[in-house]
Amino acid sequence: MTGHDLLGGRYELRGVLGYGGMAEVRDGWDTRLNRAVAVKLLHPALRGQPDIRRRFADEARSAAALTHPNIVAVHDFGEHGGTPFIVMERLPGQSLADLIALGPMPPEHVRSMLIDVLRALEAAHAAGVLHRDIKPGNVLISAIGDSMKVADFGIAKTGGASHTMTGRVLGTMSYLTPERVAGAPASAADDLYAAGVMGYEALLGRRAFPQDNPIALARAIMDDPPPPLASLRPDVEPTLVAVIDRAMARVPHQRFGSAAEMRAALTGELIPPVAVAPLPSSPRPATRVLDEPLPPSMHHMAAPHYVAAPPPRHRLSGRTRKVLAGTAVLGAFAIAAAALAADPFSSAPTQTVNTSSTMPTPTSAAPPPPPPPPTPVVQPPEPKPDHKKPEHKKPDHKPGKPGKPGRGNGPKERGG
Numbered sequence: 001m002t003g004h005d006l007l008g009g010r011y012e013l014r015g016v017l018g019y020g021g022m023a024e025v026r027d028g029w030d031t032r033l034n035r036a037v038a039v040k041l042l043h044p045a046l047r048g049q050p051d052i053r054r055r056f057a058d059e060a061r062s063a064a065a066l067t068h069p070n071i072v073a074v075h076d077f078g079e080h081g082g083t084p085f086i087v088m089e090r091l092p093g094q095s096l097a098d099l100i101a102l103g104p105m106p107p108e109h110v111r112s113m114l115i116d117v118l119r120a121l122e123a124a125h126a127a128g129v130l131h132r133d134i135k136p137g138n139v140l141i142s143a144i145g146d147s148m149k150v151a152d153f154g155i156a157k158t159g160g161a162s163h164t165m166t167g168r169v170l171g172t173m174s175y176l177t178p179e180r181v182a183g184a185p186a187s188a189a190d191d192l193y194a195a196g197v198m199g200y201e202a203l204l205g206r207r208a209f210p211q212d213n214p215i216a217l218a219r220a221i222m223d224d225p226p227p228p229l230a231s232l233r234p235d236v237e238p239t240l241v242a243v244i245d246r247a248m249a250r251v252p253h254q255r256f257g258s259a260a261e262m263r264a265a266l267t268g269e270l271i272p273p274v275a276v277a278p279l280p281s282s283p284r285p286a287t288r289v290l291d292e293p294l295p296p297s298m299h300h301m302a303a304p305h306y307v308a309a310p311p312p313r314h315r316l317s318g319r320t321r322k323v324l325a326g327t328a329v330l331g332a333f334a335i336a337a338a339a340l341a342a343d344p345f346s347s348a349p350t351q352t353v354n355t356s357s358t359m360p361t362p363t364s365a366a367p368p369p370p371p372p373p374p375t376p377v378v379q380p381p382e383p384k385p386d387h388k389k390p391e392h393k394k395p396d397h398k399p400g401k402p403g404k405p406g407r408g409n410g411p412k413e414r415g416g
Contacts, residue, residue: 006031007085008078011039018137020152021172022046022056028087030075036090037075040152041083053084060086062129063153070120072140072151091149093141096198100136104205107236113139114199114243115266116148121195122259124153125188132186134194135175136201174209178222178250192256196247200226203233203244225250240266 007013007028014027017038028039046052057077063086064074076087096113099105105113117139124131131138131153138152173181175194180186200208208226211217225248229241243265249255256262263269 007039007080008076011037011076011085011087013039020133022052027090030087036092038072038088038090040086040088042085044083047082047084056084056086059129060084062127066124066127066129066153068120068123070116070147070149071123071153072149074153088151089149091140091143091151093143093145095137095141096139096148096202097136099141100201100205102205104233105202107203107233107240110199110202111240111266113148113202114195115263117150117195117198118192118259118263118266120150120153121188121191122263124150125191125259129153130186130188131191133172133175134191134198135172136198139198173214173217173221174207176221177252179252181218181221188258189252189255192247192259192262195262196244196255199240199244200229200248203229203236203240208248239268 010030010032012029012031014029017025017027019025020040023040023042026039026041028037029035030037042053042056060074060077064077067073072091073089074086075089078085078087117134121131121134131150133152134150138150140149140151141147142149175197177184177190177193180190197208209217209220211220229236229244230238233241243262246265247255247262256265
């Protein structure tokens, strides 16, 4: 096919724009709509492999279904002379690889580039399409130069590339995740990791993994991460550095979970309440449990004031017993005093009555009962004169024993 042959009877092929692992991109012209296009042709070495041809067709249809300002549009797909082709939007601007080749990019330009790429990835992932080949050569500047567009969506590299494409394969391998190098299947996380590597390279103006040997490159990706970005570009704001470092984390669960999350970190937007939404569900069971009757075991813990109701009864009964005991003691003293006053052998009735009435005062706060009438005290017969009586009055001064001395003294006097 010559440079001026019409592909599919419609597209005129011109110069070569670039090569990929499984296709080449040619400059073209749509003779029907009179516009410039880019035509991707499957590599001749892969045309005879049916599985690759099916994948090329399926992924072309998936990419054509994506419509986004940051995605290179796919206009057509077909086959000409046994060669499958994809017709895409033609952008006259440079690629991100051309800008990086000029040297380190300003941080604000790198941020804008990453936001555009992440918007494209967010739309593609939402449609179930993985890029699987994010690299600076596939990020193109828009026609008016105000944004970035991602090209070659869904066009994956295969292991059937010939040895003449070694340089291209190595260039793509530099943006693979460690788990992908180890043989894991492609996922959306690979696209986010590659975006972080592009940001790293854009800030430094060079490749993050400069190794040319495939074994050395694979070992570097898996075991030898590049130097920290903050030590190489201390002038870059910490937010941008943190986003790129997290995107390039070696452990998969330490990276961003989605393109939307990574973009929100760049723009300063906090993640929507995805992690906050489950939180209200945890207090609800507690509220419903509190509305139900509490079990007995928790009743004493939750409402100790309910337990305080019975104890006053016990303390009141104990106090009552003390009062009753004191009253009984006072009654005993009163009875003893009355008996002593009525004893005809008492030698000093007047002093005995006075002693029994004053002693109970320190033992109880309750007032003693009134003393018996004084009439029985006046009636006893006159005692015999005895000069030893003062000696027997000593026990009268001992507290708590007012009646015993009187009773014990009477028999001794009768014996004398």
